[in-house]
Every structure is written in C-alpha cells, then in structure tokens.
Amino acid sequence: MDLLRSSEFSAYVKKIIDHRQIPGIAVAVIQGNGITSTGFGKARVNPLIDFTPDTPFSVGSASKSLTAAAVALLVSDNENYPQVQYGATMASLLPDDFVMPGKDHGDVTVEDILSHRTGMAAHEYSLLGSKAGHPDDARSITRNLRNLSTVAPNRHEYIYCNMMYSVATYLVEHISGMSFSDFLDKHLFQLLKMDSTTLQPSRAQAKGLGARMAAGYLRANAHRELQEVPYSDRPESQGAGQIITTANDYAKWVKAMINREGPITEEIYQSLTKARIEQDPSEVGDLEHSLYYCLGWQAQKYCGYTIVSHDGGDYGSQCDHFFIPELKFGGVVFCNADYTNTTVSQIKYHLVDQMISGRQNGKILQANADSSSLGSEADSESGSEDGQDELELEQELRQELCPGIKTRQPQVLPLSSYAGQYWNPGYKGIKVESKQGVLFADCTDRSLSFTLTFRHVCNQTKYLAFMSENFETNDFPLKAEFVLENNNSILLGLLLDHRVGEYIWFERVNALVKD
Known part of the structure; x- marks a missing residue:
C-alpha cells in the first residue's frame, strides 16, 4: 500500500504532468481490503481547483463494466427474472424492439451484445444527440438496429459496438421496470457506498457534485492552448459511457470485483471476467500478448499474471480501471485531457510493474524514466x-x-x-x-x-x-x-x-x- 506514498511515484507523475502539460491526474490503488489514493495537478484551470481522488470525473467507456454488471444481476436473479440468461436471445427478451437486419442474426444473445460479437458495425454517426429534433435514447437505438448493416456473422469476430451497450441498458429498464440510473443506484452504488457516482452529469449536479467536477481539456489549436469541454447529458450514450465518478468511488467498484463484495458474488464475478472472444487474433498464437473481451472487461496475460481492465475516454478525458486477481491488487487512473491515453497506460503499468517486484520483462518500465524518455503526447498533436x-x-x-x-x-x-x-x-x-x-x-x-x-x-x-x-x-x-x-x-x-x-x-x- 506504499506505492502511492513513495517520493519516487510522486516525482514520476509530477514529471509527466509538467512534461506533457497535463492539467491533472488522480490515482487510486487497491490491495486486499485497502484503498490508497492521491491526486496531482488541477481539475480545472479557471478557476484553479485541485484534482483530488474525490473529484468527479467522466470515465467514458470504463462505464461498460457497470453496465455488464447490471445485466449480470438480472441473470443471477432466477427468482424474479428467470427468462434473462446469457444464452437467451435478445429478440425473445425484447420482442418487436430488438430486430437485427437480415435473416442471419436472429440468434443474437445477451452474451453476444456484451462481448461485441454480434457482427454489427459501430455506426457511430447514426446516433442523434441532444440538438436533434428527436434525440436518441436506449429504446430508439434498439429499435433502429434493423435499419443498420452488419459486417460479419454473429459470433464470428470482435467488432466494438457502443450501441449494443446502450441496448443492454434498455434491456435492464424493460425487464426491471426501473430507469437505468435508478437501477444502478439501488443495486450497485448504494450497496458499495459509491456516494459520488451517478449516470449523466445532471444527476451529479443534482447531488451537489457539480462544483467539484473535473473539466475535460483538449488542445484547441496549433499553439496547443487548453480548451475546456462542457459537460452535457447524452442519453444516447447511456451504458456505453456517461458514468460520473471519482477515483475513490471507482476504486470501491474495483475492490468489489477483487473481493466479491456487495452484489458481486463468485458466480457474477466469473461471468463478467470469463474470456468470450479474442480481440485481435494473433497468427503466432502469442498468449502473452493476446487480449480478450469478457463482459464489460478485457483480460490479458502479463508476466505470468492476468490483468482484467477496461479503459475509457470522453471529450477531454482518459482513464483506466484494472486489477490482477492473483495478487488482489488493482487501480484506477484518471487524466482530464484527451491526449493522455499513453500517459494512463504508462502509469497503470508502472504500478503493475512495481507490484510484481519490478520484473525486467515488463511492458512499460518507467520507474527510472527521465523527461527525455517520457516523450510528449502533446507534441504528437503538432499537426x-x-x-x-x-x-x-x-x-x-x-x-x-x-x-x-x-x-x-x-x-x-x-x-x-x-x-x-x-x-x-x-x-x-x-x-x-x-x-x-x-x-x-x-x-x-x-x-x-x-x-x-x-x-x-x-x-x-x-x-x-x-x-x-x-x-x-x-x-x-x-x-x-x-x-x-x-x-x-x-x-x-x-x-x-x-x-x-x-x-x-x-x-x-x-x-x-x-x-
């Protein structure tokens, strides 16, 4: 638990912030039953607000682990929802609403939509936002699938599709009779005491968290000036993103996965972390570098251990949450700039490498890195x-x-x-x-x-x-x-x-x- 308290780690992160001109970073580490966390830099630059482990933040696609968990809770509740099983077809659970195009995808199951193997392309530009005359929501996205095209047979290959995670939230709403926000609050957030976690920015503001929320930042022009990205509700992204949380709160979620706490039973844990499909099949069959999608999580082998994780990004932010089951160790890394995906990965693997005793065959060993070896993600955006x-x-x-x-x-x-x-x-x-x-x-x-x-x-x-x-x-x-x-x-x-x-x-x- 001393990983974050070391002067070496503090100096390492501060060097990254200064060299890459990153506004702020928050990190939390889970080991066993304990959580340690810290923050660096600023959540907002105007006015200046410190980035702390209790700063609310938009985690983007890292939200998917919660969406999959919500569905897993329905699957595990055979008394109230016996029809909801991973092998159940979506068409049977959402008759008339869930209709895939063509004649070859009628067998799409709950498991398929959560593991990105339905054959449906992303079709990101088909989604209508808040400025549209008729904005999309989870139900309209579900009903629009019939009008879009698939690009592969069902279960044939991994094709990342945010829409299917919005569809999953409509399944939760339709079956439970609750809004997805209320379902998460009742069945996950309250039980895990994730008091600073909500779905959509407006609910965070309604809970009095608005003044503390981290702003997202991007590079606005050739001079690389920081531009703040405004927060807004995006119902069409429900389930695929839109979770607002803090490093400390999301560490509670990771800790629940590690220790099977609250609503996370052994059965639910195993279902969420089971490898369902290889994301990029290697011709050489290199197990160490193979990445698998589970349900809202990804899994890979690393130095003989398993890393379960899912990263995320939103306008002006990047993050990751991860854990190593064998070591009961995990972490959360938040950065409030959109050009920090490499930074998030480096901090993540820095912590992992430290935890597994500084193995020299690690993926990214940055413990002794100086500013010249850190590189500059900002420089890559010079244009x-x-x-x-x-x-x-x-x-x-x-x-x-x-x-x-x-x-x-x-x-x-x-x-x-x-x-x-x-x-x-x-x-x-x-x-x-x-x-x-x-x-x-x-x-x-x-x-x-x-x-x-x-x-x-x-x-x-x-x-x-x-x-x-x-x-x-x-x-x-x-x-x-x-x-x-x-x-x-x-x-x-x-x-x-x-x-x-x-x-x-x-x-x-x-x-x-x-x-």
Missing part, C-alpha cells in the same frame, strides 16, 4: 505529421474515386442540383445546402457532431467530403458520391463507417428552393 497524412489520404481517395486523375475537374452543374433533404432509415436526415460556393452539410445534431464540406473530384458525381468533428482541430476526407437523374441528384452515398466499407445511401426526398 505537421497529421497534415501530411491527411494530404496523402486525400490523394489516395481521389485515385480511388477517379483512377488516373491528375487534378480535380471543375464543378459544372449548379449546386442547386444537389442541395436538398436526404434520408436514410438508419442514419435519418441530412440536409445538403449551398454555402459560400460549395456543398455543405451541418450534422451537428449527431451525438458525434460534425459538418461536411464537399469538393468536386470528377464526373459531377464524385466528391470528397471533408469532415470536421466537434472538438477536433483537423478535417479529414471521406468519399462521397451523388447519383444523378436528368442532371439532378436523387441519391447521396457517404463512406461514414470504414468497417462497413461501402456507401451509406441517402435518398433525396426534397430539393431546397433557392431564395
């Missing part, structure tokens, strides 16, 4: 290399659209031939309009909000659409194609999901009348 990569990608996509093309062909047809409302059942509506002499689409009603600026490549039909995502500094190109009839667009295809590998087609449902 020069990214800009070169994007230029090369743009040239590559142009050749895919129009092989052999040297320069872009001029736009001949009037932009009014393309402007209009377009519709896809799964992705809903997109409005294409003429703006400052180019075709433009404002898709900021999405959960992952973005805009598209179209640049003609060839044939009056093939374009590159430059996507500008919210909170991102660089645009990136994707392929787009219009289908014309009598010199007027009738269809728009957008390559919105690389895993799908083909256009998402939108039908033009009405033209925009020029003022």
Whole structure:
C-alpha cells in the first residue's frame, strides 16, 4: 500500500504532468481490503481547483463494466427474472424492439451484445444527440438496429459496438421496470457506498457534485492552448459511457470485483471476467500478448499474471480501471485531457510493474524514466505529421474515386442540383445546402457532431467530403458520391463507417428552393 506514498511515484507523475502539460491526474490503488489514493495537478484551470481522488470525473467507456454488471444481476436473479440468461436471445427478451437486419442474426444473445460479437458495425454517426429534433435514447437505438448493416456473422469476430451497450441498458429498464440510473443506484452504488457516482452529469449536479467536477481539456489549436469541454447529458450514450465518478468511488467498484463484495458474488464475478472472444487474433498464437473481451472487461496475460481492465475516454478525458486477481491488487487512473491515453497506460503499468517486484520483462518500465524518455503526447498533436497524412489520404481517395486523375475537374452543374433533404432509415436526415460556393452539410445534431464540406473530384458525381468533428482541430476526407437523374441528384452515398466499407445511401426526398 506504499506505492502511492513513495517520493519516487510522486516525482514520476509530477514529471509527466509538467512534461506533457497535463492539467491533472488522480490515482487510486487497491490491495486486499485497502484503498490508497492521491491526486496531482488541477481539475480545472479557471478557476484553479485541485484534482483530488474525490473529484468527479467522466470515465467514458470504463462505464461498460457497470453496465455488464447490471445485466449480470438480472441473470443471477432466477427468482424474479428467470427468462434473462446469457444464452437467451435478445429478440425473445425484447420482442418487436430488438430486430437485427437480415435473416442471419436472429440468434443474437445477451452474451453476444456484451462481448461485441454480434457482427454489427459501430455506426457511430447514426446516433442523434441532444440538438436533434428527436434525440436518441436506449429504446430508439434498439429499435433502429434493423435499419443498420452488419459486417460479419454473429459470433464470428470482435467488432466494438457502443450501441449494443446502450441496448443492454434498455434491456435492464424493460425487464426491471426501473430507469437505468435508478437501477444502478439501488443495486450497485448504494450497496458499495459509491456516494459520488451517478449516470449523466445532471444527476451529479443534482447531488451537489457539480462544483467539484473535473473539466475535460483538449488542445484547441496549433499553439496547443487548453480548451475546456462542457459537460452535457447524452442519453444516447447511456451504458456505453456517461458514468460520473471519482477515483475513490471507482476504486470501491474495483475492490468489489477483487473481493466479491456487495452484489458481486463468485458466480457474477466469473461471468463478467470469463474470456468470450479474442480481440485481435494473433497468427503466432502469442498468449502473452493476446487480449480478450469478457463482459464489460478485457483480460490479458502479463508476466505470468492476468490483468482484467477496461479503459475509457470522453471529450477531454482518459482513464483506466484494472486489477490482477492473483495478487488482489488493482487501480484506477484518471487524466482530464484527451491526449493522455499513453500517459494512463504508462502509469497503470508502472504500478503493475512495481507490484510484481519490478520484473525486467515488463511492458512499460518507467520507474527510472527521465523527461527525455517520457516523450510528449502533446507534441504528437503538432499537426505537421497529421497534415501530411491527411494530404496523402486525400490523394489516395481521389485515385480511388477517379483512377488516373491528375487534378480535380471543375464543378459544372449548379449546386442547386444537389442541395436538398436526404434520408436514410438508419442514419435519418441530412440536409445538403449551398454555402459560400460549395456543398455543405451541418450534422451537428449527431451525438458525434460534425459538418461536411464537399469538393468536386470528377464526373459531377464524385466528391470528397471533408469532415470536421466537434472538438477536433483537423478535417479529414471521406468519399462521397451523388447519383444523378436528368442532371439532378436523387441519391447521396457517404463512406461514414470504414468497417462497413461501402456507401451509406441517402435518398433525396426534397430539393431546397433557392431564395
């Protein structure tokens, strides 16, 4: 339990903060029945607020371990919910609501949705956020699955899909008759005394935690100035993220897993940590480097031990929570900057390596690292290399659209031939309009909000659409194609999901009348 109290660890983290210009870091360590925690730097830079182990923080996808646990509680309660089993089909549990596309995915089970093996692509840009006329929630996401495409047979491969974790929360709500927030409060948070943990920022604020919440930060421009990211409720991300918690509270959750405390029985623990599918099968069969997805957790071998973990990220934040069952040891690492995924991993493995007696075959041994060996995640965002990569990608996509093309062909047809409302059942509506002499689409009603600026490549039909995502500094190109009839667009295809590998087609449902 002296890992966090050592001057060496404190100096190590402070060096990372200074070198990488990270606002703040909170760390908690669990060993046996004890929790030790500490904080470094600032939760907010204006006004200055210290980052402590009791600072509320958005953990992003690290929320999935709680979602899986909520479902596991239903599965274990055979008296009240005998129909809910890992092998039960989702279609039988949510009749009419859960309908997968096509004829080959009717056998998707509870286990399948929690282990990312349904064959459904991510389809992140299909989710409608709070700015939409009809924002998505867990039920609407579930009902929209039928309108989206799968990319692999069920149980064939690991394909990370946030939507299925939102679907899991709708299952909990439908079966229990409680909101997912209330279910978590009653069956997990209260029992584990996680008093500073909520679902959605508004509930944290309602509990009086708002003034203490860590702000998320990202690099706003080429000068790498910190930009604060505002908190907002995102019901469409329920289950996949949106847990607000503290390092101390999430350490209680990890401790419950390690020691089978509160609602976590041996049966539930085994079901959550059982390897269900290999994430990236190795051709050489290297067990030491194989990573498996369980249910809301990942598992891998490391120096002869098992690490069970799940990282997470939100706008302006990165984190991880983990444990080693054989050692009854675990930890939580929170960083309130979006460029700190490597930092989180380094601190995690620094603690793990210290715990397993500084094995020299460790993954990342940083105990004696100086500032030159730490590198700089912030430097990687300077933009020069990214800009070169994007230029090369743009040239590559142009050749895919129009092989052999040297320069872009001029736009001949009037932009009014393309402007209009377009519709896809799964992705809903997109409005294409003429703006400052180019075709433009404002898709900021999405959960992952973005805009598209179209640049003609060839044939009056093939374009590159430059996507500008919210909170991102660089645009990136994707392929787009219009289908014309009598010199007027009738269809728009957008390559919105690389895993799908083909256009998402939108039908033009009405033209925009020029003022």
